[in-house]
Amino acid sequence: MSTFEPNIVGFLCNWCSYAGADLAGVSRIQYPTNMRVIKVMCSGRVEPGMVLELLEAGADGVMVTGCHIGDCHYISGNLHTKRKFALLQRLLAKTGLEPQRIRLEWNSAAEGQRFANLVKEFTEQVRAVGPTPLKAPTPDAAKLLNTRAALAAADGFRLRALVGKEEKLVTEGNVYGDKVAQDEFTEAMDEAVETEFQVHRIHIMLQERPRSVKDMAKQLGLQPKAVLGYVVALRQRGWVDVKEAVEGTPLYAAQ
């Protein structure tokens, strides 16, 4: 039996990690062939949605690498990477995909050996969790729905706005000078991630066909009351509305 060869995509920042990968090459340090590299100027360019999109499309693993904290070519870009990656981890946890499928690492331009080790370790890590359940043509339908919902949530206004303001809120405070403690922020983030994830799950389901609250609650394993709450939120956003009422039960559909 041939061993499973994971398909891995790596985002490398131009200045440190990509240079570290080049150094591994110049030093002829051998490592597995599984990772395909996308060069970005700064790891801070990588959006949670970009990673989720690759997982949705069937990547077995995605690695993001940047300069070490404090050595960022763009001064503070990797601090944003860190916060965005934390959001990505939260969203991934909702999907049912294994957390080992993503990894964030810092690698300097001088660390060729370390880069090779990282690729090797990550390849082994992904190999150990096995092929992605999302691979066409027979993806796990529930996990695929979850991943799509996580992707939509990551690309949506609310989570992007929150993670964008995080650095400033916890370090400098808002316009009134009120500083938010990191754990308070984390709590608000958890709540937002859960809501956005559920709202988008329901939205995607309703894009497929009209459904009742009860029907969705059953499929999603949620309380009907909770689903109703999310449907109300979706109606407020103007994303869904009542399509028809069948025997007194309203059926909702995406707008």
Next chain:
Amino acid sequence: MAPRIGVFICRCGINIAAYVDVPKVVEYAKTLPGVAYAEENMYTCSSDGLNKIKEAIKKHNLDRVVVASCTPRTHEPLFQATCEEAGVNKYLFEMANIRDQCSWVHMREPEKATKKAKDLIRMAVAKAALLEPDDEPEIDVIPSTLVIGGGVSGMRAALSVADQGFDVTIVEKEPALGGKLRGFDSLFPHKQKASEVLEPLIEKVTTHPRIRVLTESRLKSVYGFIGNFDIGVETGKGVETLKVGTIIVAVGAEVLKPRGLYLYGEDPRVVTQSELEQLLHTGSVNAEKIVMIQCSGSRSAERPYCSRICCNEAVKNALNVTEKGKEVYILYRDLQTYGIHYSRLEQEAKRKGIRFLKYQADKPPTITAEPNGLKVSVYSPTVNETVEVTANMLVLSTPLVPVSDAKELSQMLKVPLDSNGFFMEAHVKLRPIDFATDGIFVCGTAHSPKDIGESVAQALGVASRASIPMAKKRVRTAAIMSQVDQTRCSGCGTCIDVCPYNALRKNEKGLAETIAAVCKGCGVCGATCPEKAITMHHFTDEQIQAQGLAALEED
């Protein structure tokens, strides 16, 4: 119009071709969507290879070019220039790194390496199909330089810039020019008096018609970018604004005063090497037996670096006091008297009877204050026993440490510090006195501990680097930058908060806009904007997505 992409696959002699089946990859490349032409070259970067790219562009009417070869970090500018010569905008060029990140790291797996090379080319082609031409903004350069710091490095740099015909303003926080050198007695390796070097230099600087000196002044604010910096300087008389084209950071360093270490600050007989300099300067060294301890506060967990100058300074001062008939012991961990001059000084010191005693980092000397002297006990690994010396004076060779406002300055200038807190260059070997931020340069001990000769060499280097854009009068900046779609922006200001360079501002409508010449193209704002209103040129969402999805396709 469908793109017409040309793919040039380099054999790099045997560097690529020995591990990747290049002809097979060429055949594969021809099948990719958008590819109008593909060929292999022995060395794509040779003039022959470059000519072939230009010919193919003409002959096959190519509008985008992909080169699969080595790393874009070294070769992209060359290939881009070739494209431009043949009339293809440089931003319509893309590279696939099939050497440094493929053939060289998969030498034992030629089949898999060939597959990966195909994948990398497919990804590059997918991105190339979506590339768009860009113009690089061109801006005027104000012919004036700001030098921060009036020590020997700052003064030498200022003189050299001014002699090339540009205006210079030196901002110095102390009341007088001279920096650390003011506290020195004599200079190694030739034992020349510090004042003989310093005074003529200060005289030249203060009388130069193109140099202005602001003493007791501090940088308050820095806005702008290469060619057009707006500087706020707080002088005794209020805040003065300056407009300059380039900036030189020559703020120097400070000497560590290690309170609590080896009784420093507790017993007046314990001084630092630089305090000994001052005592030598005033001629009041009242001690017959002197012990010096190297690496006092350096090469430790807290400060892992070697401060480079202290071994030489210790040997020099030891020689000076020996001439006055004193007895000197130098306790060292590794004596780093590097180079031609300093190793000669070390030999001289040994000849003149200065005693060198090695100690171990994990068994540092212990000091006990006694009425008749300071008892120094140290375990010597060379003789495998503890040696005791009672001295009248203990001199600590302490490292140079970053200036106390280094962090504040680095944030104002948007330039990085290294893990030790010194100002960090763009590249150790290729751009050793530039910052990654265009138009800002660093020299002297602000960058790392170094001696005067090395500082002056850097000062002359930055003077020439800083003068180049001023002599050219105009500069181009990379087109990799953000662009705000005004129809989608809500004016929330998040992008402004996260931009490390203040490269975004609100326009009169309260909506965000990029200041093209300031943006460094990191993409943090684009990844952050809640409305997804920001497009990153050359790294658009669509381009990155296409590259990623192409990575997952089967060949």
